Amino acid sequence: MAIFPDGGERYLSTDLFTDRTQSSLKIYNTITKEKGAFKPLRPDEILMHSCGPTVHEVPHIGNFRRFIVSDLIRRYLEYQGFRVKHVMNIIDLDDRSIRGAEQADVDLATYTEKGATVFLEGLRALNLRPDEEYPRASGHFDEMVKLVEKLVQKGFAYEKLRSVYFDISKLADYGCLSNVVHQKGEPGRTVDLDDYEKDSPADFTLLKRSTLSELKKGFYFKTRWGNVRPSWHLECATAAMKYLGETFDIHASGADVIFPHCENVLAIGRAATGNRPANYWLHTELVLVEGAKMSRSLGNAVTLEDLDKRGYRGREVRFFLLGSHYRKPLHFSYGALETAKNTVRKLDGFIQRLIRFTPGNGYPDTDQMIYDVKQEFAGAMDDDFNVSGALAALFGFIRRVGLPLSRGQFSESERNRILETVQRLDSVLGVMNFEEEQLGEAARLLMREREMRRTEGRWEEADRIRDRLAEMGVEISDTPGGMVWRLK
RNA sequence: GGCGGCAUAGCCAAGUGGCUAAGGCAGCGGUCUGCAAAACCGUUAUUCUCCGGUUCAAAUCCGGAUGCCGCCUCCA
Known part of the structure; x- marks a missing residue:
C-alpha cells in the first residue's frame, strides 16, 4: 500500500489509471433488455x-x-x-x-x-x-x-x-x-x-x-x-x-x-x-404534462421561448431535463422548474464563494474529499448514467466543502483543486457558471455609502440603500466578515 | 386485445435481497445579525400503492389486485 503525500488524489486521477478498454460503464440496451x-x-x-x-x-x-x-x-x-x-x-x-x-x-x-x-x-x-x-x-x-x-x-x-x-x-x-x-x-x-x-x-x-x-x-x-x-x-x-x-x-x-x-x-x-x-x-423516456405525453397535438407543449418569457434560463431548463434518470418519464411542471432554478442558484452561489474565497492555512481532508466525490460521481454515472446518484455525490461534496469554506480554512491551492474538480464534474453536467460576477460602479458606491450609514447606526437609511441595490439586482448580506453581495 | 414500463416523505428522486431507506426543493429549529438575507449546524419516511407468498432476512424476488404512462406498422 503506497502512501501519497497529497492523499493520492492527483496521482490516482492521472491517465495511468484510466484503462479505456476496461471501462466500467454499464448501459441498458433496449435490444437485450438488460x-x-x-x-x-x-x-x-x-x-x-x-x-x-x-x-x-x-x-x-x-x-x-x-x-x-x-x-x-x-x-x-x-x-x-x-x-x-x-x-x-x-x-x-x-x-x-x-x-x-x-x-x-x-x-x-x-x-x-x-x-x-x-x-x-x-x-x-x-x-x-x-x-x-x-x-x-x-x-x-x-x-x-x-x-x-x-x-x-x-x-x-x-x-x-x-x-x-x-x-x-x-x-x-x-x-x-x-x-x-x-x-x-x-x-x-x-x-x-x-x-x-x-x-x-x-x-x-x-x-x-x-x-x-x-x-x-x-x-x-x-x-x-x-x-x-x-x-x-x-x-x-x-x-x-x-x-x-x-x-x-x-x-x-x-x-x-x-x-x-x-x-x-x-x-x-x-x-x-x-x-x-x-x-x-x-x-x-418522455416528458409528461399532467400525466400525458407532451406533444403539440395535445396542446400541452412548452417551448424554450415560453420558458424564457417566464424567466427560466437554458441552464435551469437543462438541469430540470437532466436531473432524473433517462429511462424514467419526467413530469413537467412549473413547480419542478422552480426547484431546478433554486438548485442552479445554489450551485452558482457555491461557485461564487469559491471564486471570492478567503485563504487560510489549509484543510487536511481536501484531497480525500476530492477523491471521494470523483469516485462516487463516476460510480453513479457508470451505472447506466445514474444522474441522481451523480448529483447526490456533487451535493455531498458541496456540503463537506461548505463549512471549511465558510470558515476560510482552505489554502489557495486547495481552493484551486476544489474549483478544478467542480469544473471537471460540470464538464459532464454542463449546468454551472464559472464566471466571476461583476459589480457595477454605481452599486459599489451605494455599498460604500450603506456601510457608512450602518457604522453610524442609521438603520433606516441603510435599509433603503439595501432595497435600492436589490432593485439593481444586487443582493446584500451582512456576515461576520463584512458585507457580501451576489447578483440576483 | 397485444407489447413495454412506472408506483418510495409536502413535491422531485436514488436505492433491485442484509449496515441508521442517498440527494435536491420546500418547511421547521438554531448560530450569526440592528433587522433581514446569505452561509453554516441540526431536523423532517420504524417504512417504500394494496393483499398474499418465498427467505434467517424483502422497497428490492414471486403471484395477484389497484392506479398511471408509452407504443401497436398512415404520419412523426
Whole structure:
C-alpha cells in the first residue's frame, strides 16, 4: 500500500489509471433488455447516432430531453477519456413538412428553416456540445436511393404501385428491438387496412409515391420507380450509416419511437449489411404534462421561448431535463422548474464563494474529499448514467466543502483543486457558471455609502440603500466578515 | 386485445435481497445579525400503492389486485 503525500488524489486521477478498454460503464440496451458492460468498437473513439428532430414546427422541451440525454452520454464518455463522434440528422423531408410547405405555398427549405434554426439555437441555449455537422435529410436523397437499391437487390424490398416497401417477412427476428410480434391476420388496433397497398400491412415504407399535389408543387424526387419522397426510417438509417459507417456503438432515440421507427432503422441496417448498425440502443423516456405525453397535438407543449418569457434560463431548463434518470418519464411542471432554478442558484452561489474565497492555512481532508466525490460521481454515472446518484455525490461534496469554506480554512491551492474538480464534474453536467460576477460602479458606491450609514447606526437609511441595490439586482448580506453581495 | 414500463416523505428522486431507506426543493429549529438575507449546524419516511407468498432476512424476488404512462406498422 503506497502512501501519497497529497492523499493520492492527483496521482490516482492521472491517465495511468484510466484503462479505456476496461471501462466500467454499464448501459441498458433496449435490444437485450438488460444492463451490460459497455464495450466500445474502438479503443479511443465512440461512434454515436441520435435520431434527429423533425423541423416542421418549433421544438418543445419534450423533444429536447433526449438530445440532452445524448449530450450527457457524450460528455460522460469524453470525461472518461474517449473521443466521441456524434451525429444527429435533421429530418426536414417528412410528410408534415411537405404538407406544411404546401399549405403555406413556399418551398420546403423555406418552410423548414425556422424549425431548424430554432432547434439549433435551442441546442446552444441548453449548452449541448456542438457536433461537427448536422446532416439534413433533404441533402442525402442519392444515398437513400442507393440504400434502397441495395435492399431491393438483396430481396428485402419490393416496389408496388410506384412506392417501395420493406418486406419484413424476409428478415429473421424482425421485432427483436420492440418485441412487437406479428400474428397473421391480427394487425394492431390502429391499422386501417384500407389505407394500405402493401403486400402485408406490417411492411413499412422506404420510398412513397408522391401525391398529385406534391408533384404539382415540385415536392418529389425522381427515381426508377417513379416520383417519390423518402420515409423517416430510411432517412435516419442512411444518415447514421453514411457518417458513422455500417456499424457504430450507440444509437439513441426516444421511447415513443422504439416502434416502429427504431425497429425499422435496425431492420434496414441488418438487411443491408447483415449486422446490427449499432451495438447499443438507448431510449429516453418522455416528458409528461399532467400525466400525458407532451406533444403539440395535445396542446400541452412548452417551448424554450415560453420558458424564457417566464424567466427560466437554458441552464435551469437543462438541469430540470437532466436531473432524473433517462429511462424514467419526467413530469413537467412549473413547480419542478422552480426547484431546478433554486438548485442552479445554489450551485452558482457555491461557485461564487469559491471564486471570492478567503485563504487560510489549509484543510487536511481536501484531497480525500476530492477523491471521494470523483469516485462516487463516476460510480453513479457508470451505472447506466445514474444522474441522481451523480448529483447526490456533487451535493455531498458541496456540503463537506461548505463549512471549511465558510470558515476560510482552505489554502489557495486547495481552493484551486476544489474549483478544478467542480469544473471537471460540470464538464459532464454542463449546468454551472464559472464566471466571476461583476459589480457595477454605481452599486459599489451605494455599498460604500450603506456601510457608512450602518457604522453610524442609521438603520433606516441603510435599509433603503439595501432595497435600492436589490432593485439593481444586487443582493446584500451582512456576515461576520463584512458585507457580501451576489447578483440576483 | 397485444407489447413495454412506472408506483418510495409536502413535491422531485436514488436505492433491485442484509449496515441508521442517498440527494435536491420546500418547511421547521438554531448560530450569526440592528433587522433581514446569505452561509453554516441540526431536523423532517420504524417504512417504500394494496393483499398474499418465498427467505434467517424483502422497497428490492414471486403471484395477484389497484392506479398511471408509452407504443401497436398512415404520419412523426
